[in-house]
Amino acid sequence: MIPTIDGKLYHFENPGIYDGLFLMADTETSTFWNHITGEALYGELVGQRLPLSNLLQMNVEQALAMDPDIEIALSPYEGPRIAGGQYARDDETRDLMPRFAGTLGTEDERRPRMELGLGVWTDQTNRYYAVESIRAQGNFVIDELDGRSVLVYVDPISSTPAALYVDAGEARFEGSEIHLSDGTVVRAGSLVGPDGGPRSVDRPLQLFTRWYGYARTFPGTEIFGED
Amino acid sequence: MLKGSKFWGSFFVVAVLSTVIQPAALAAQFTTAETFDINRFSPNGGQFETFYVTDSEPLGALLDSNLISAETRVLLTETATGKLAFLTDQMSFHHIAQGEANGQPWMVTF
Numbered sequence: 001m002i003p004t005i006d007g008k009l010y011h012f013e014n015p016g017i018y019d020g021l022f023l024m025a026d027t028e029t030s031t032f033w034n035h036i037t038g039e040a041l042y043g044e045l046v047g048q049r050l051p052l053s054n055l056l057q058m059n060v061e062q063a064l065a066m067d068p069d070i071e072i073a074l075s076p077y078e079g080p081r082i083a084g085g086q087y088a089r090d091d092e093t094r095d096l097m098p099r100f101a102g103t104l105g106t107e108d109e110r111r112p113r114m115e116l117g118l119g120v121w122t123d124q125t126n127r128y129y130a131v132e133s134i135r136a137q138g139n140f141v142i143d144e145l146d147g148r149s150v151l152v153y154v155d156p157i158s159s160t161p162a163a164l165y166v167d168a169g170e171a172r173f174e175g176s177e178i179h180l181s182d183g184t185v186v187r188a189g190s191l192v193g194p195d196g197g198p199r200s201v202d203r204p205l206q207l208f209t210r211w212y213g214y215a216r217t218f219p220g221t222e223i224f225g226e227d
Numbered sequence: 228m229l230k231g232s233k234f235w236g237s238f239f240v241v242a243v244l245s246t247v248i249q250p251a252a253l254a255a256q257f258t259t260a261e262t263f264d265i266n267r268f269s270p271n272g273g274q275f276e277t278f279y280v281t282d283s284e285p286l287g288a289l290l291d292s293n294l295i296s297a298e299t300r301v302l303l304t305e306t307a308t309g310k311l312a313f314l315t316d317q318m319s320f321h322h323i324a325q326g327e328a329n330g331q332p333w334m335v336t337f
Contacts, residue, residue: 001333001334001335001336002331002332002333002334003325003332003333003334004332009332011277011325012277012323012325012334012336013273013275013277013323014271014275014277014322014323015270015271015273016268016269016270016271017268017269017271018263018267018268018269019267022271022275022322023268024323024336032263032268035322035323035336036336039260040260041260041263042260042263042265042268046260050334053304053305054304054305055302055303055304055335055336055337056302056303056304057300057301057302057303057315058300058301058303059297059298059299059300059301060286060290060295060296060297060298060299060301060312061297061298063286063301063303063310063312064286064287064290066303066310067309067310068287069285069287069309070285070286070287070303070309070310070311070312071283071284071285071286071309071310071311071312072283072284072285072286072289072301072311072312072313072314073278073280073282073283073311073312073313073324073326074283074284074289074314074317075278075280075317075321075324077276077278077317077320077321099269100269102267102269103267103268103269104267105264105267158300219262
């Protein structure tokens with residue numbers, strides 16, 4: 001996101017929970033904001049929306065494969081789970097804490113509340129891909145999003161779902177790589193051309209999240225395989 | 228560990244926000260986005276602290292130092308000066324990070 005409105009910089013904090021998700025509040029006006037859509041929800045800046053960009057999830061090896069010179073910002077925070085390991089949010093058996101559940105409105109019960117999936121959205125479309133549904137397709141699917149082909153896959157290294165626009169109509173896994181019918185290859189989250197050189201990647205906005213959060217943020221969302 | 232003054236400074240700001248902003252008071256003061264229901268907002272008491280980023284270091288060097296492993300989970304964003312990574316576990320505490328690159332503000336949320 002870009003935290004400016006009409007050229008003015010705003011500073012954001014986390015004041016609490018709504019729809020089972022954290023809200024943002026800018027410290028200048030105390031307006032509440034949706035941290036997924038960047039939309040002002042409550043306060044004097046309602047009507048404003050912060051420009052969005054993707055925050056991709058991967059592991060260190062993949063990040064370095066994408067850009068060997070990449071930098072990392074380290075905070076002073078030393079949590080209990082810093083030294084690797086599987087992030088607890090991958091646990092689909094965990095239930096939503098009562099304090100979070102109490103902030104949910106009417107739930108969309110088409111999918112299990114805590115199911116993990118990839119939400120993908122554009123100005124015209126929003127669609128939810130359950131990880132389970134992607135796996136059932138062989139860990140990837142080439143779908144259509146606003147007339148463009150989009151590859152949605154579960155990364156074999158990080159087990160994280162991701163989506164990117166492609167020009168191919170077919171694909172196959174070879175080890176940890178996805179080989180596309182136009183000769184390009186998805187390797188460590190990056191797109192590589194037939195010559196082995198990097199290709200620019202265009203990705204729709206996406207979020208790896210639980211069903212309840214995506215469904216509350218995008219009411220009536222399409223569900224891959226069900227619509 | 229968090230530096231004491233910085234931690235408590237931010238705690239104070241958010242705690243004040245959480246104390247002042249109670250649902251009933253807000254409902255009378257502000258306009259509301261069409262579907263937002265302030266009665267479902269639950270203040271968290273300011274337990275999370277935004278990460279204001281002022282510097283960074285090469286990810287490869289950090290890996291070489293064995294402070295992290297190749298499997299450590301990270302989040303990636305694009306700034307005006309290139310890609311920037313964060314430790315997923317640190318962002319699960321901060322939830323928000325802000326900074327500037329070449330004078331252009333950026334923000335990530337998780």
